[in-house]
Amino acid sequence: MSHTPPAQPTATKLISVFLIDDNEEFCTVFSAALSEDPNIRCSRCFTRCEHAIEFLQQEPEKPDVILLDIELPGMWGLDAIEPLKKVSPHSHIVMLTIHDHDRNIIRAVAAGASGYLLKSSTPAEVLSAIEATMTGGAPMHPIVIQKLLRMFPIQDIQDTDGDITEREKDILRYVVEGLTIESIAKELNVAYHTAKTHLKHIYAKLNVHTRSALAAKVLKQRLL
Amino acid sequence: MSHTPPAQPTATKLISVFLIDDNEEFCTVFSAALSEDPNIRCSRCFTRCEHAIEFLQQEPEKPDVILLDIELPGMWGLDAIEPLKKVSPHSHIVMLTIHDHDRNIIRAVAAGASGYLLKSSTPAEVLSAIEATMTGGAPMHPIVIQKLLRMFPIQDIQDTDGDITEREKDILRYVVEGLTIESIAKELNVAYHTAKTHLKHIYAKLNVHTRSALAAKVLKQRLL
DNA sequence: ATCGCAATACCCCGAACGGGGTATATCCTA
DNA sequence: TAGGATATACCCCGTTCGGGGTATTGCGAT
Structure with missing residues (x-):
């Protein structure tokens, strides 16, 4: 546990932040709040993605x-992520929104x-999230994390898995790509019958009897 | 954005926290740090999971x-989660560790x-994470989130998907279970040929040519 | 030195798959 | 009311799959 005093300016350079939000009042208030942190400078605000992209x-x-x-006039934030990444590949893009729907x-x-x-986060939370981003983290609101976790099937991991050999995993990688045994054998430079034997062993170990059930099991339980 | 002053005691009851860690110094220092927040009371510390389970x-x-x-003497934290949940189902269990390996x-x-x-979090970050837990959130260290995201296949969503009809989704549900066309047809009370036609349409729409590729695509892009 | 396992390779065969058709009834929209 | 999408159903045919064998080589543990 590092007992760094929260507001002490670390010896790094200023973190430069752009803010894109169509609510002018929010922009004003929030960029002011950001600037209270000595490590952060909220350089510019935009009310439309197009403006920011053009500027960059x-x-x-x-x-x-x-x-x-x-939710923005004109281009929506979600559609702006890729263009923004294109004009400024090294910027970390952090969504800041009231929309917490799974799809978004x-x-x-x-x-x-x-x-x-x-x-709904406090400015302080956003601040620490921004700083976390700079050190390789991925800031997520706790609610968002919970939604993400619910979206992914982490259940029945580690029941029948285990003793899949490395060679068998090679086979599996191609199976979930949809290749036939013949193609897999070519990819791995082994005989058709060899690949087939491996696959038979996998079927037995995982107790499945079809390609689709196999692919489903591999993906659901992350056996690769 | 809610401008709640960080240290203002909200009108809820005290959050009671147990700490399980074998490093005595850490326990002392950290429970003291926790207690500085007026909303939190670190009631007890244990150095072994077994003690905590027994106590509870x-x-x-x-x-x-x-x-x-x-990493604890005796029963490891990971194995203690389920027993702890059993003796205290309504407690939120939050891992606090240096082990950031995917498997853990x-x-x-x-x-x-x-x-x-x-x-590596600051005590302040842990504090706000604990409070987030109480309001339905899932506190995760930013680094951990990034690992989780890398573990899940979120890539190529929204490319070819879309116009899968409801009936076709019925078929898909059984395909990822590994059923044959014949079994699927029986389940849905339609003729073998009907199920097969649906599946052919799905293949065309999703541009796949094998069961395994189909299952992989369905699961990776969450088409159900 | 032997046992076991993993990786390699081959045989056989019935069942299922994939892809190409055609066709009907229904329902919704233009 | 004509066109389009959807759900239904069937035919054909070559390819692949699933599952049952057997067998050799090599490596690591006993």
Whole structure:
């Protein structure tokens, strides 16, 4: 446990933050709150994604963190993630929104967002989340995490698994890609019958009898 | 954004916390740090899981949160999650450890841990995480979240998906169970050929050509 | 030195798959 | 009311699968 006093300026350079939110009052209040931290400078606010993207195309000084709302006039935040990543690949994009629906979370994470915070957070929480982002973390609101966990089937892990050999895992990797035994054998440079034998062993170990059940089991229990 | 002043005692009752960690110094220092928050009372510390479980069997006053280390003499924290849940079902169990290996994280979450914090967190971060737990959140260290996200296949969502009809989803549900067309047809009370036609349409829509690729795509993109 | 296991390779055969058709009834929308 | 999507059903045919064998080589533990 590192007992770093919260507000002590660490010896790193300023964290530069952009804020994209169409609520002007929120922008004002929140960028002020951000600036109270000596490590953070909220450089610019935008009310539309398009403006931010346009700006970043010509601006050489990219921000470290982009706080991005979802519901915006014009291009929505979710659709702005990829364009933003394109014009500023090294910026961490953190969603900051009231929308906590599963679909939005998935889409944001899939599109490359580093974090997903809710506007119900206190500014202090957002601050520490931003700092966490800079050290390789992924800031997520606890509620969001719980939703993510519910979305993924972590149940019945580690029941029948275990003794799948490395070679068998090689086979499995191609099976979940949908390859036939013949193709798998070619990929692994072994005879058709060899790959087939391996697969038979896998079937026995995992107690499945079809390709689809196998693929399902492998993915659900993360056997790779 | 709720501008709640951080240290203001909210109108809820005290959060009771148990701490299980074999490092006595850590226990002392950390329970002291916890007690600085007026909302939290670190009621007891244990150096072994067995002690805590034994104690809770007779103790009617269950804690709200149990902070649990992983590496412990005797029973390890991961194996203690389920017994603890048994003797105190309403306690939120939050791992607090230096072990950030994927396997541990998965096991903890699967066993029912509400959160997973790292000892590299500041006490303040742990405090706010505990409070988040009480309001339905799942506290996770940002690093842990990132690991979790990497573990789950969230990639290529939303490319070819979409227009799968309800009836086709019925078929899909059985396909990922590993049933043959014949069995699926029986389950749905339609002719063999009907189920087969549906499946052909699915193949075309999702652009796959094997059962295993289909199952993989369905699970990875959560088409059900 | 032997036992076991993993990896390799081959044989056989009935069952199921994949992909190409065609066809009907229904329902919703344009 | 005509067109489009959906659910239903059937035919054909070559390929692949699933499951049952057997067998050799090599490595690590006993």
